[in-house]
Amino acid sequence: MATYTYEHTPDHGAKAGVLAYLATSAAVLLLMMVFGLLMRLEQAQWISIGADRFYELMTLHGAGMVGIAAIAGASVMWHFLRQYVDLSSRIFIANLVLFLAGVVMILGSVLIGHFHGAWTFLFPLPGKSMGMWSPGAAALFMGGLLVIGVGFLLLHLDIARAIVARYGNFARALGWPQLFGHDDGKAPPPTVVASAMVTIVNVIGLVVGASILTMMLVNLYVPGFDIDPLLAKGMIYFFGHIFINATIYMAVIAVYEILPRYTQRPWKSNKVFLASWTASTLMVMFIFPHHLLMDFAFPKWMLVMGHVIGYLNTVPILVVTGYGALMIVYRSGIRWDMASKLLFLSLFGWAAGAMPAFIDGTITVNYVMHNTLWVPGHFHTYLLLGMVTMVFGFMYYLGKPDHEADDRLLDRIAFWLFTSSVLGFTLSFLYSGKESVARRYAAHLPEWVPYDRIGAVFAMLVIASSLLFIVRFFSRIGLARHDYQRAPVARAATA
Amino acid sequence: MTAIAPDRARIRFCALGALYLLLAAPPVRSWLEATMSGHMLVQIPLLAAIGFAACRLLVAHHQERLLAIAGGPIPLVVVALFASSWWMLPRALDDALAHPLVEVAKFVSLPALVGVPLALAWRRLGIIGRGFVWTNFISMLAVLGWLYLAAPQRLCNSYLVDQQESAGWLMVKLALLLFAAWLGHLFVGGPPVGNPRAVHGP
Ligand code: HEM
Ligand SMILES: [Cu+2]
Numbered sequence: 237m238a239t240y241t242y243e244h245t246p247d248h249g250a251k252a253g254v255l256a257y258l259a260t261s262a263a264v265l266l267l268m269m270v271f272g273l274l275m276r277l278e279q280a281q282w283i284s285i286g287a288d289r290f291y292e293l294m295t296l297h298g299a300g301m302v303g304i305a306a307i308a309g310a311s312v313m314w315h316f317l318r319q320y321v322d323l324s325s326r327i328f329i330a331n332l333v334l335f336l337a338g339v340v341m342i343l344g345s346v347l348i349g350h351f352h353g354a355w356t357f358l359f360p361l362p363g364k365s366m367g368m369w370s371p372g373a374a375a376l377f378m379g380g381l382l383v384i385g386v387g388f389l390l391l392h393l394d395i396a397r398a399i400v401a402r403y404g405n406f407a408r409a410l411g412w413p414q415l416f417g418h419d420d421g422k423a424p425p426p427t428v429v430a431s432a433m434v435t436i437v438n439v440i441g442l443v444v445g446a447s448i449l450t451m452m453l454v455n456l457y458v459p460g461f462d463i464d465p466l467l468a469k470g471m472i473y474f475f476g477h478i479f480i481n482a483t484i485y486m487a488v489i490a491v492y493e494i495l496p497r498y499t500q501r502p503w504k505s506n507k508v509f510l511a512s513w514t515a516s517t518l519m520v521m522f523i524f525p526h527h528l529l530m531d532f533a534f535p536k537w538m539l540v541m542g543h544v545i546g547y548l549n550t551v552p553i554l555v556v557t558g559y560g561a562l563m564i565v566y567r568s569g570i571r572w573d574m575a576s577k578l579l580f581l582s583l584f585g586w587a588a589g590a591m592p593a594f595i596d597g598t599i600t601v602n603y604v605m606h607n608t609l610w611v612p613g614h615f616h617t618y619l620l621l622g623m624v625t626m627v628f629g630f631m632y633y634l635g636k637p638d639h640e641a642d643d644r645l646l647d648r649i650a651f652w653l654f655t656s657s658v659l660g661f662t663l664s665f666l667y668s669g670k671e672s673v674a675r676r677y678a679a680h681l682p683e684w685v686p687y688d689r690i691g692a693v694f695a696m697l698v699i700a701s702s703l704l705f706i707v708r709f710f711s712r713i714g715l716a717r718h719d720y721q722r723a724p725v726a727r728a729a730t731a
Numbered sequence: 732m733t734a735i736a737p738d739r740a741r742i743r744f745c746a747l748g749a750l751y752l753l754l755a756a757p758p759v760r761s762w763l764e765a766t767m768s769g770h771m772l773v774q775i776p777l778l779a780a781i782g783f784a785a786c787r788l789l790v791a792h793h794q795e796r797l798l799a800i801a802g803g804p805i806p807l808v809v810v811a812l813f814a815s816s817w818w819m820l821p822r823a824l825d826d827a828l829a830h831p832l833v834e835v836a837k838f839v840s841l842p843a844l845v846g847v848p849l850a851l852a853w854r855r856l857g858i859i860g861r862g863f864v865w866t867n868f869i870s871m872l873a874v875l876g877w878l879y880l881a882a883p884q885r886l887c888n889s890y891l892v893d894q895q896e897s898a899g900w901l902m903v904k905l906a907l908l909l910f911a912a913w914l915g916h917l918f919v920g921g922p923p924v925g926n927p928r929a930v931h932g933p
Contacts, residue, residue: 327859389866390859396917397858404921435913441908443870450874451881460883 240421240502249499250634251720252317253328258631259713260332261304264339265624268300269702273695279680280688291352294375296612298355299342302480303384305619306723307335308627309486310391313434314363316493317631321398327390329562334387335572341380349373351450354676356476357381359448359468362455371456377454382449389442390729392435399432403676404726406432411510422454423505426492433517434482440521441482445475466533470524477524484586484618487518487626488557491579494633495561497723498576499568503560512552519549522604526597530606539599546597550590556585569727574643577651578629582622589618607676612668617662620698621655635712636722650704657697664702732792739789747785754778755838764828767890767898775818775841782846783853789801797851808864811852814844819875821886828889865913869906876902 250258271293278290285293314328345351351373353361364375396406400731403409403424409432411423423429446473457462492503525542528534561583570576592614596605605611668687673680680688753759754777762859763769786794801807817823818841826833849864856864885892 314756324859390863393859393862393866396862400858400921405918408921439866440914443866447873447877448868450870451877454878461878462883463881541923694802698838 237317238505239355240506242496242500242502244500246719247721247723248315248319250716251318252717254311254315255333255634255713255716256329256332256632257314257628258709260336261308261311261627262631262709264300264304265308266703266706268698269695271297271300273692274701275341276692277689278678278693279685280692281680281685282689282692287678288352290351291354292346294676295352295354296346298340298341299377299381300358301619302355302483303339305483305623306388306479306486308333309483309623310388312490312627312630313427313431313486314391316489316498317395317398317431319533320425320428321395322392322400323398327394331387331391331511334390335384338380338382338384338387341376341383345369345373345376345380346386349376351377351662353377356472357449357452357454358472359455359463359465359730362452363388363459364531369436375453375456377575378449378453378617382446382453385442385446385449388438389446392439392442395431395435399428399435403428408438411505412514414505414701415507415510415514419507423702426503426505426509427489429487429505429510429513430485430492434485435515436517437478437520441475441478443469445479448472448475466531469528469531470538473524473527474521477527480615480619481523483521484623484626485520485553487582488553488586490630490633491557491561491583491627492559493563494575494579494723495630497514498570499564499726501564501568503564509556509560512556516549517713519545519552523549529597529599529602531700538625543597543599543614547594552592554587554590560589571724571726573632573641573724574627574647574651575633578625578632581651581655582625582629584626585621586618586623588614589614589622589662592617599669604672605669607674608669609665609673609675612675613662613665613667613669616665617658620662621658624702628702631705633722634716637710637712637715639721639724646704650701653697654701654705657694657701657723658685660694660712661691661698664694665689744785744788747781747788750777751842767824767894768901770824771898772901773817775837778841779815779845779849779891782842783850784846785842786847786850794851794854798855801848804855805858807848807852808856808860811845811848812867814840814848816871818845819871824890825888854918860889865909869909869913872902872909873906876900876906883926898908 274283274285275290275293275297278285282645310331313321349372351362351365352368353365353369353374357374357378362378363371397411399406408412409424409428411429414420414423424432451461451463452468455463474524477652486546496503522541523545524536526539526546528542529539531539533696561580572580592610593602596610596614664687668691669675670686671684671687673684673687754774756761760774763774789797798804798807818837823833823837827837828834853861876899879886879895879902882895886895890898
């Protein structure tokens with residue numbers, strides 16, 4: 237057995253680029269949350285903006301949230317990966333610039349061109365708007381996605397370059413010599429393993445996504461170039477599912493890097509850890525058909541694959557990470573502050589969010605739950621209480637005034653408010669799903685409205701608490717740049 | 732990069748020249764141009780590859796000088812991109828078959844405007860630049876192949892629809908293969924490393 241000891245590494249402040257990523261994410265996150273609230277209020281029949289507006293907001297909310305989740309995740313990954321490999325700041329910034337350019341295109345397409353074919357741009361909807369939007373608007377939307385994709389492709393190519401320069405190749409970066417051979421304890425740190433995995437899957441996903449986007453752009457103007465809708469759907473889900481899943485695999489690096497600093501215990505890249513990441517590298521690419529279980533036209537083997545892998549992939553990284561975190565924290569005398577609490581909470585949120593997906597990945601359940609609000613219930617849990625919470629934890633960590641600083645009462649209240657209101661918000665989705673309320677409906681039946689109202693109230697509380705987190709981050713953004721110890725030393729370590 | 736001994740370089744240069752003449756010889760030419768796949772996926776890439784390989788045989792400082800004259804790697808990549816895209820168009824193929832002058836232009840421009848510029852730029856492109864050229868090329872190949880498959884009618888006057896379809900499939904398959912190979916190469920090779928934990932650390 238290899239032994240692992242905690243090596244203290246100095247705590248680096250964030251580069252300006254990382255802060256620019258985080259500031260962008262925070263601002264867009266708040267705006268998109270407000271759009272989400274507006275959707276919920278419309279369904280609750282407390283406001284009436286009309287169905288077209290609803291779907292415009294839904295399109296912006298979906299694309300915007302997925303985009304900033306990727307931007308925020310990338311900032312976490314880049315910040316910590318830089319300790320181990322030489323990354324290019326210029327490419328990092330170029331990605332943000334391309335992202336913003338893409339966002340402008342998407343905003344123009346939706347707000348001016350009234351495109352509202354959802355962020356999943358399912359073929360042939362963008363080209364068949366029945367006069368609701370022009371081909372130009374659809375092209376602008378898909379072009380915006382394409383520009384954003386090119387930015388991320390560049391970023392991942394740079395990460396691939398840096399990893400290969402440092403570790404020789406990806407097999408070593410994923411720790412295969414230690415996984416398949418003797419574990420000499422010299423496997424790369426968790427951050428490198430996770431970044432390698434994300435890079436592989438995202439490069440593949442982005443190339444597939446770019447291909448279908450290009451084909452659909454051609455089809456938009458020359459409809460004679462026919463696309464098989466089933467193939468298009470498969471490719472879009474392949475790309476979309478990988479891209480959104482990768483955001484949490486990037487953000488979890490904050491947990492791997494920050495929690496050990498609180499307890500002076502190392503996060504081990506042992507065989508089990510390495511095996512889980514290697515397994516998920518493959519599985520995350522073949523899991524998407526679990527969304528297509530009711531699409532009888534898909535080849536049967538794909539659905540079987542989606543079902544099986546949907547079950548299997550719930551387990552490895554999540555369980556290994558959850559168990560790892562418990563081991564780091566258990567009897568460590570950890571001193572809880574906003575950062576460590578949020579990071580710990582995020583693992584719970586991730587697990588809680590994966591469960592509904594697991595359930596819905598069962599075909600007999602899927603008969604009932606398919607395309608109900610159960611699905612938004614599932615992904616809002618793991619994205620809000622998992623992914624976004626990791627990012628909030630990272631923000632609090634960067635802005636912590638010094639390692640002995642105590643949290644303000646207001647922040648502590650906001651923490652519990654956030655936790656409970658996100659749970660309330662997502663449970664209202666899940667419960668509606670159980671009651672067979674369809675997702676993506678602007679107008680709801682009278683008997684659904686009570687759940688929508690409960691959900692809308694909780695959504696306001698989610699926004700209020702997030703606003704406090706974000707204001708706190710911006711007020712401390714000057715501190716985030718400096719190098720100093722942020723994590724309080726655990727009591728067990730001082731004793 | 733190690734320089735190649737001058738006499739070895741001369742032999743290789745002659746071999747490339749012979750290959751070029753072979754491709755230009757009427758029987759081989761009409762044989763390759765008889766099918767769309769042969770034309771697009773064998774003859775054209777080989778012509779570009781000859782230019783690429785020949786340029787790499789030049790003495791290093793000559794290559795540097797050419798690179799400096801051209802203004803660095805980026806303009807060269809752009810030239811190569813446009814020239815190669817041109818010869819991917821169906822009507823360019825038609826023209827080459829119909830007009831001897833276009834055929835000559837093809838035989839000159841593919842080595843000179845695609846192969847040579849790429850070879851010159853290649854030395855300066857880091858893994859990012861090369862990765863970008865590769866991913867761009869592979870996705871272009873895949874999308875173009877797919878377009879050929881999806882096209883509602885015949886795109887070339889000189890080739891029938893079944894030709895178009897088999898060329899399309901070949902392009903898609905080739906793209907998949909190249910992409911898999913590119914990914915695979917990330918997993919092998921590279922020097923062994925020392926302590927993999929902190930670099931910037933104490
Ligand atoms: C206060 C916070 C939020 C509120 C109030 C909210 C609200 C909503 C609503 C009402 C919908 C439409 C549900 C339906 O189908 O009827 C939705 C969809 C969605 N939300 Fe959120 N959301 C919030 C946060 C987030 C976050 C943090 C993310 C991701 C990081 C996210 C990603 C998405 C996505 C991807 C969709 C799917 C859009 C589609 O079906 O095309 N949301 N959200
Ligand atoms: Cu899924």
